[in-house]
Amino acid sequence: MQSQKPEKIDFNNQYPCPCRRQGQLVPITLTEAFGCDRCQQIFVVPENTNVLEQLSTTYPYKRAWRWTGTTWVVIQPRLAExxxxxxxxxxxxxxxxxxxxxxxxxxxxxxxxxxxxxxxxxxxxxxxxxxxxxx
Missing domain, CATH: 1.20.5 (Single alpha-helices involved in coiled-coils or other helix-helix interfaces)
Structure with missing residues (x-):
């Protein structure tokens, strides 16, 4: 069974896009953000967190994921959101x-x-x- 423990997101690595399985997240130069090479979405990593948040979205609330080392796990929003x-x-x-x-x-x-x-x-x-x- 794979571990669901979140791992630190490294800006020097490439990750699969959490929105589309075919895309890759590539670090955006001089920022603390990632961009997907397929869906053109921008993702940020808030300071002192292991969370990847979608920057611009049409979704009603901010979508966020945690990296487990092999896959992204969706973080469910709080009830207030x-x-x-x-x-x-x-x-x-x-x-x-x-x-x-x-x-x-x-x-x-x-x-x-x-x-x-x-x-x-x-x-x-x-x-x-x-x-x-x-x-």
């Missing part, structure tokens, strides 16, 4: 829990008003996520 699951959780609570409760409390009166309020409250987190993820 994942806006989508949080927004989906808020929408779930509003639509599944709050709307039926509000309809029961309304007693048949103003059902349309409560439904409109629930839909607007469900759209608000979705709008926030869309504004966060768009370029």
């Amino acid at each position: 994942n806006y989508l699951p949080v927004a989906l959780g808020v929408i779930f609570v509003l639509v599944i829990v709050w709307l039926p409760l509000a309809l029961r409390l309304a007693g048949g009166r103003n059902i349309i008003a409560w439904a409109v309020v629930a839909v607007l409250l469900a759209i608000l987190p979705a709008l926030m996520v869309w504004l966060t993820y768009r370029r």
Whole structure:
């Protein structure tokens, strides 16, 4: 079984690209960064870490990897960096829990008003996520 222990990333070595298996990471002269010869992505190694981070990306959060000596291992982002699951959780609570409760409390009166309020409250987190993820 191979070790998953991270190794130090050396700027004098070439590594396979974590995005594409065919590409090679080549050190960029006079910087502490790597560039892929195939996908043209730029990767940096933050100071005092063994982590390789993708510099420019369309991904919603920063992608990062650790080198094990033979392969790259993806580092999962923290929950605070994942806006989508949080927004989906808020929408779930509003639509599944709050709307039926509000309809029961309304007693048949103003059902349309409560439904409109629930839909607007469900759209608000979705709008926030869309504004966060768009370029």
